[in-house]
Each structure stands twice: as C-alpha cells, then as structure tokens.
Amino acid sequence: DAGITQSPRHKVTETGTPVTLRCHQTENHRYMYWYRQDPGHGLRLIHYSYGVKDTDKGEVSDGYSVSRSKTEDFLLTLESATSSQTSVYFCAISDGRSGNTIYFGEGSWLTVV
C-alpha cells in the first residue's frame, strides 16, 4: 500500500466554520491531488499540486484552497464550510510515471451541518 495518511478521517462541522484536511505521503511523489466523491458524480478533482508551492485548480475548486509547503504534505482548506461541501474527500499521489498510476488515501468523511 502507498504511504498516504489522511486526517481527520471523519469530521462533523458547522456551516461557516473553516476546515482543514491534511494529506501526508511517505513516497516522495511529485504530484498530489484532492478529489471529492459524491453519489452520481464519481470522483471530481478539486486541486492538485505538481511540486512544493506549485498548485493548480481542478474542476470543482470553488470554495476550496490548498497549500503544499513540503513534498510530503498537501492541505485542503474549506474557508467557510457549506452543506454542499459535505462529501468524502480523497487525497491521491502520483510520481507521473509508471503509466501515471495514482494511489489513493483512505478518505476523509466530512459532514457540514
């Protein structure tokens, strides 16, 4: 299993509060991603990073920000959580080679009430 740790694994928060999800990898992979998974939508890319301090938006980036100050850590922040951000969030990593295999973390379940 790829060394990916997501925290917290489960969180309930109130509308309007800030939330930060953390992804930590031990594989020294260049690329890191944050996806959200919702019924009927599959996995949708929120933001991704192609190196330290190098990030870009995915298809559903509104309301989210990210930071990558170290190779091993990729943070996803919801500045002011809304109920529409209730979802399962997956961090993923890739070295950009090996057929572009992407390895996923175990997910973070976020409920915004």
Place this chain on the structure above:
Amino acid sequence: TQLLEQSPQFLSIQEGENLTVYCNSSSVFSSLQWYRQEPGEGPVLLVTVVTGGEVKKLKRLTFQFGDARKDSSLHITAAQPGDTGLYLCAGHTGTASKLTFGTGTRLQVTL
C-alpha cells in the same frame, strides 16, 4: 471538461454470471485506467491500457481499450462475490498527470 460515462450504473448478478461494463467518451485519452473501490476505502488501480485496441487480462477480468482511444470495456467472467464493488474508469490526457474519472458502476454479486 472531458466526460467519461459508464454503463450500467448499477449491476446485480448472481455468482457465475458474466458481465461487461462500458466506459465511453467523446474525447481521446492517452491512457485509460480501471479502478475498483470497496466501501470505506479509496480506489485501487486494476489496470492501465495505453494502446488503441489493447486487450489486457487480469485473471477473470478482461480490459479492452477502443481503437480510437475514446472508450473501454471491462468484462468479468464467472463473477464471484469478491468482485463486488464500485468500478471506476479514468482517462489520462497527459496534462499535469490529471485523471478524469467516470461516474462508476456499482456491482453486486450474490451467491
């Protein structure tokens, strides 16, 4: 936005039956991957296909990439309860190593 549509969305079959899941797009992909996801876990890669017309076999699973690299199929022979899960196709366009995922096919195999 490149879309990948999977069909069927849900499939419930009995052990021993065969099934095929389809993944279609109007876009061309440089490679296509299939993942399986079990409840409470992240997706796990099953296979990557790169060449148009390519066929790969993984035990009872057969994966095919369309000649035009716009579609793919997953065929399972003699399904078993252990095959139960969410199957996701994902296409790679070569841009910053990003993958576009399909909406998924939820398979249930019963005894």
